[in-house]
Amino acid sequence: MTLALDALTILAVSSGAVFFLAGTVGLLRFPDALSRLHALTKADNLGLGLIVFGLLFQMKGPSAALKLVSVWLLALLAGATVAQLIAHAARPGEPRQ
Amino acid sequence: MADFLLAAAGFVLATVALGLVRVLWGPGEVDRIMAAQLLGTGGIAALLLWGEAMNLAAAVDVALTLALLAAFISVAFVKASTRSEADEA
Numbered sequence: 402m403t404l405a406l407d408a409l410t411i412l413a414v415s416s417g418a419v420f421f422l423a424g425t426v427g428l429l430r431f432p433d434a435l436s437r438l439h440a441l442t443k444a445d446n447l448g449l450g451l452i453v454f455g456l457l458f459q460m461k462g463p464s465a466a467l468k469l470v471s472v473w474l475l476a477l478l479a480g481a482t483v484a485q486l487i488a489h490a491a492r493p494g495e496p497r498q
Numbered sequence: 499m500a501d502f503l504l505a506a507a508g509f510v511l512a513t514v515a516l517g518l519v520r521v522l523w524g525p526g527e528v529d530r531i532m533a534a535q536l537l538g539t540g541g542i543a544a545l546l547l548w549g550e551a552m553n554l555a556a557a558v559d560v561a562l563t564l565a566l567l568a569a570f571i572s573v574a575f576v577k578a579s580t581r582s583e584a585d586e587a
Contacts, residue, residue, distance in 0.1 A: 407499055410499070410503075411502055414506050414547065417510075418509050418510055418513075421514065421540055421543065424517075424536060425513045425514060425516055428517050428520050428532060429516070429517065429519060429520055429523075434526055434528050434529055437520075437532055441532050441535060441536055444539060444540070445535070445539045448510075448539070448540075452506070452546065452547065453543075453546065456503075456546055456547070456550050459499070465555065465558075468562075469546065472542065472562050475566065476539060476565045476568075479565060479566075479569030480539065480569075482569070483535060483569060483572040483573065486572065487528055487531065487532060487535075487572060490527075490575075491526065491528040
């Protein structure tokens with residue numbers, strides 16, 4: 402049972418790490434600000450989400466797991482808000498003040 | 499398991515640190531703040547992984563604080579960069 406849980410953790414955490422790598426590569430390689438924002442939000446939401454999901458299998462009790470999920474939910478809420486704000490600030494054609 | 503989690507934390511931290519090159523390159527302010535945002539999220543992920551590997555429950559609290567602060571950074575940036583527009587409205 403522990404082995405199966407560990408395997409799930411390794412799978413999910415590795416996938417999350419790949420999303421972080423993809424987000425960084427996108428941030429460095431994509432040509433304009435809006436597509437870079439697209440890469441960034443993938444790392445934010447899926448990368449962190451998969452890592453939290455993987456860590457959930459290692460939690461001892463429901464309260465620790467709930468706390469971990471709440472970290473992700475806060476990051477998700479903040480990430481979504483911030484992505485909208487940054488996209489607004491980066492919109493081409495709009496004079497930046 | 500702890501070894502794997504530590505390695506994953508190091509990997510995530512290394513990738514987001516690599517992303518900081520975007521702070522140097524720019525070209526816009528927006529690109530720079532996005533690298534900082536990625537560092538914030540990567541820091542949260544690395545803290546959670548490290549806390550579980552080291553069996554430190556307090557790391558989750560630190561990650562929670564970092565999530566809060568990382569959100570404030572970008573909100574403050576956008577607020578500062580569009581201030582005059584908001585004042586007119």
